[in-house]
Amino acid sequence: MSDDTFYLTTPIYYVNDVPHLGHAYTTVAADFICRFRRMQGRKVHFLTGTDEHGQKVLRTAEAKGMSPRQWTDQIVPRWTEVWKALDISNDDFIRTTEQRHEGPVQEFVQTLYDRGEIYAGVYKGLYCVGCEAFKVEDELVDGKCPLHGTEPEIVEEENYFFRLSNYADRLVDLYESDERFVMPESRRNEVLGKVRQGLDDLSISRVSFDWGIPLPWDEKHVIYVWIDALQNYITAIGYATDPERFDELWPADIHLVGKDILWFHSVIWPAMLMALDLPLPKTVFAHGYLQVGGEKMSKSKLTGISPHDLIGTFGSDGYRYYFIREVSFGQDGNFSWESMLDRYNADLANDFGNLASRVLSMINRYLEGRLPAPPQEAELTQAERDLIDAHAKSLSHMEAAIDKVLPHQAAKAAWFFVRKANAYVEEVAPWALAKEPAQRRRLEIALYMLADSLRLLALMTSPMIPRAAQELWRRLGLEGRVEDRTFVDEGGWGRLGAGTTVETGEALFPRLDPAS
């Protein structure tokens, strides 16, 4: 791959049901990171999609009186429409039932088989359909799966196994030598501790049902859904079909996952890649879980809340901002209607939206809506220099936070500049300058600096709140889409043309009444 590419994946979501807040949380964070990387000038490839095979989907479909294909075909749009509503900028969307996936997956496992990495054996065990996984006695509570509360089925079947056990040592070396392979650090320790205890070989096929991808050398077996699913990360970018494209994008920079599926991504997936001598992803980042608190939705479970329920009130931008800013990314976080409302009003309406509103209004009132000439170096006072410093600091902190995969810190860093800009307004008090004709140039400089601050903020916040950023960009008389710009090209001061007419308008983020 080339250095300027940036390939990020979300999990492909299991289409057993419709999307909920947890899925959207991962996807929004991923989108923020990808949009930010694009504006850093990286050549981004952002992949998401759906995981459609396996017994659970089959049973869900049967329960609805549909074929699994009918079921997945009608539910996938429920996912894509949510991503559209949240302005997710994915470059591709892969379904594991697509031809471009199934063929290469067969080639992948065939190659493993040819290399002796897969062998036939018999598996006897307790299988939990909910988990799509075998269980050992120890894991059961009163004979039932603790996650699903159901009794596992006793299954004895001929399976093919992947020689996962051969890779424990190499995996341990990997975790120890590369601190970025599993992030955050606490998760790395978790995986390391577990793998040090050794690994068993992994059953990778099923014969009891046929909703899956057949093993090419033994077609009565279908490939275990997880093995099939993980490969979306390479099949989507041309593994076995388009070597040039594959080489350009692989390895992935980040696999973003929830902590519940870390094992598959940090152990099984790299082991399979090792078995084929393919490069390993650079980082598997596991974020925390959301929990639902507060009064308004206390009776709901996270999985019972649709993103649409919140987008209606807070908008796509409000939704995105809240989940990016509120939750410490590597840790579990709480969602509540109340905290979402607080964040929206405090950060978006008061700090950001009002800043735009007051600046545009003053330019309109004191300068007839037209931007003055940008200040010369010699015209800058300490107040302007501080503002310029604040922006530089804010942007560099954002970049550092994104490097560490900490979107909430990046959002916080951006708001440092918002606050500084508001403080600058107070410091220079344009309304006072406007009363004294002798201060005309000082007034122009102050309002130019503020308009320019808004432009820089539109750039910085576009990855988080793309709609408001675009609207601000437009009101400042700027052409095109802000998301197509880069920090390097547009991140300097003084890029607004003298004489440009700016527009005032409706509040970017109208305050929301807590009572309603």
Place this chain on the structure above:
RNA sequence: GGGGGCGUAGCUCAGUUGGUCAGAGCGCCGGACUCAUAAUCUGGUGGCCGCUGGUUCGAGUCCAGCCGCCCCCA
């Protein structure tokens, strides 16, 4: 059973290798200002840093035990 994590102001959380580490934002109280979405700026209130021992000249910061909460286990 094994492995990992969390418990710091009312709330959400920061606190590298132990010594200005007792912080930020929100909330709350007061002051300033009036360009603005009763927004903004500014000052302040507020915490036996879960409990108990230990190591140390000195511990949210290390060790042990305990209490509470949580996650993972192919």
